[in-house]
Amino acid sequence: MYIRRISRKNKNGTVTSYVQLAHNERNPVTGNPQAKVYYTFGRGDEVDMDNLRRLAESISRFVGDAPKVTQESVQTSLLDSKQFGTGYVLQSLWQELGIDKVLSKRLAERKYEAPIERVLFAMVANRALNPSSKRAVEDWVKTEVALPGVELFEVHQGYRAMDFLIESDEEIQREVYETVADLLNLEVDLLFFDTTSSYFEMDDEPEEGSIKQRGYSKDHRPDLPQVVIGFAVTRDGIPVRCWVWPGNTSDMSVIPQVKQDLIGWRLGRVITVVDRGFNSETNLRELQKTGGHYIAGEKMSSGKQTVEDALARPGRFKTVRDNLEVKEVVVGDGEARTRYVLVRNLDEARRDERRREAHLKRLECELSRLKELDGDAHTKAHCALQSHQTYKRFLKSDKHGNLRIDKEAVKAAERLDGKYLIRTSDDTLSAEDVALGYKQLWQVEAAFRSLKQTIELRPMYHRKDDRIRAHVLLCWLSLLLVRVAENRTGRTWREIRQTMNAMHLITSKSGNNTVRQRTEVTPEQAEILKALGYKEPALIQKISTGKP
Structure with a gap:
């Protein structure tokens, strides 16, 4: 040199x-x-x-x-x-995906003295590298990590940047999507949608009118207020849009807004894939508006006549992949016609059988123990079994009120081993494509796992509704960078982060x-x-x- x-x-x-x-x-x-x-x-x-x-x-x-x-x-x-390598990777992705340009374009209309684009990048990078509070980011930038173009981070600048982000929420999401879709050639013929929840650590009751509300908790924390978060994800697991609703919002009620918000997004002909929680008739009709179609999971124990007819319809299964078989069933005629695909996973069927046998074995032991009890102890044990989440579906009471294993219920469960039922409005899709399309719904579940485990969305401590929404947007941007990196390298983000963090920037x-x-x-x-x-x-x- x-x-x-x-x-x-x-x-x-x-x-x-x-x-x-x-x-x-x-x-x-x-x-x-x-x-x-x-x-x-x-x-x-x-x-x-x-x-x-x-x-x-x-x-x-x-x-x-x-x-x-x-x-x-x-x-x-x-x-x-300081750690340097992973920050360099995130900065390269940030620039390649055009996120810096989208933000700078919006910022040009304002006259901020602070480098808001760099402040937002620092917070997004923090979610991917070392998720922490906004106050902790200040010390993190100062002592631990070297982020390109970020010499320091001040908390008040972080909050100002979050306020800017939420003011331009929909425009930024749309422009980022369009840039990323063009650059990555995103396949958006199948768009997967699902929701999750995220709770808050707080002792006080949520304020009236706040989006922090108690509701059905997918985090198993019904004792805490929460928000409901929705994600639209491509078949490759790339998040293209996110939503935040009050914590008491039901899955059945959000599809109309999702459909409306994606109008004009250059999505072309889209088949929306949704889980069983979204398959109300209203939601499915909404998904068919403007030429759209759906693939939706169907609850096999719903009691609907069309579902019962589909499950009872005779016919042979056709093998489409290793351990995956499908059978197409059409119920009804004309406008009342409904197309179903019954899927059977042989590996899952064996697992269901083993799990049920283990449950029944433990249930028999509990019933034997119940016979030895009397008085209040018998009553409490009897009620506990009758209300048990797993055991209750295999139990019935005889004419004397004693609990017995319901053999008919066991046979009914055996009939559903390894099976799931899918409903679709698109007649042009083969049964195999319907089954595989629905199976890919795990990409959304993988995105939610990354959101909660890698990006550490929860728990949240923000008080203001807009700050909560901005926090989710930061997590969405971070997840976008992470999923692109994982898809290109074929490695998990944990592996990428561990390897690249070993590259340091030394100041002498x-x-x-x-x-x-x-x-x-x-x-x-x-x-x-x-x-x-x-x-x-x-x-x-x-x-x-x-x-x-």
Whole structure:
């Protein structure tokens, strides 16, 4: 590595020289040596050459050479070492997906003094790297991580950035989707939708009119207020839109808004895939508006006559994949015609059988124990079994009020081993495509797992409704970056993060000169960067020189 001067002739005939830090590398094609520029210090007439000479000596000492000791030699100090590699990956994705441009376009209409785009990136990166409170992000940026373009983070700037984000919520989501869809060639013929809930750690009752309300908790925390969060996800698990509703919102009521909000999103002909919680007749009709179609799970124990007819209809199953069989059933005629696909997973059928046998074995033991009890102990044990979430469907009472195993209920359960029923409005899809399309609904479930485990959406501590919505938007942006990285590399985010976090940015100081230099790229880090399509970050990130 060496310092060199290059010259450029201007149109007016004058010559301008520049000082650069360079290193010779052999051209892999021609075999000739060529200079690789690591850093440009600026114009030759503006650079303190004596300082550069001292800096060159200090760099030589830092990498282990033994430079000639002179009167001007000074000691090199290491100031800090911060995680750098994963932040570089997130920044590269942030720029490639055009999120910085979408935000900057919106910010151009405002006159913020704070670098709001960088502040938002810092909070999004924090959700992916080390989820913490907005106050904790301040120390995290200061002491632990080197994020490109983020020298510091102030809490009040973070809240201001969140307020801006929620003010432009729908516009930002739509513009980010359009940019990402064009760039990644997203397949949006199948759009998967589902909801989850996220709770709040609070002792007080939620305020009247707040979106923090008690409702059916998918986190198994009915004791805490919550919000309901909806996600629309592509077949590759890329989140394209999110919603936040009050915690007492039912799944059955949200489809009309979802459908309305996606109008004009350049989605083309979309088949929306929803779970059993959304298959009310109203919702399914809503999904068919403007030429749309649906694939929806059907509750096999719903008691609906069409479901009973579909389950009872004779016919052979057709194998479409290993351990996956389908049977198509059409119930009714004309406008009342309903198309079902009954799916049987042989592996799941065996698991259902083993689970049921284990339940029945334990139930028999409980019934035997019940016979030995009397008085209040018998009454309590009897009521506990009769209301048990798992056991109650296999029990019945005889004419004396004693509990017995219901053999008819056991046979009915056996009939459904490994099966699930799907309903669709699209006659052009094969039974196999319907089954596999519904099976991919796990992409939404995977997104929710990432949202809660990797991005750590919950618990939330925000008080204001808008801040809650902004927090969910930050998590959505973070999940978008994470899922793109996972799809490209074929690795989990945990693996990517662990590998890339080992790349550090080291700040050293020699006299009045400061150098920020990354650690060497390991083979595994190089493999991840190659899979993502990004170059290795520059070895020298920044050099600051000053007169003594």
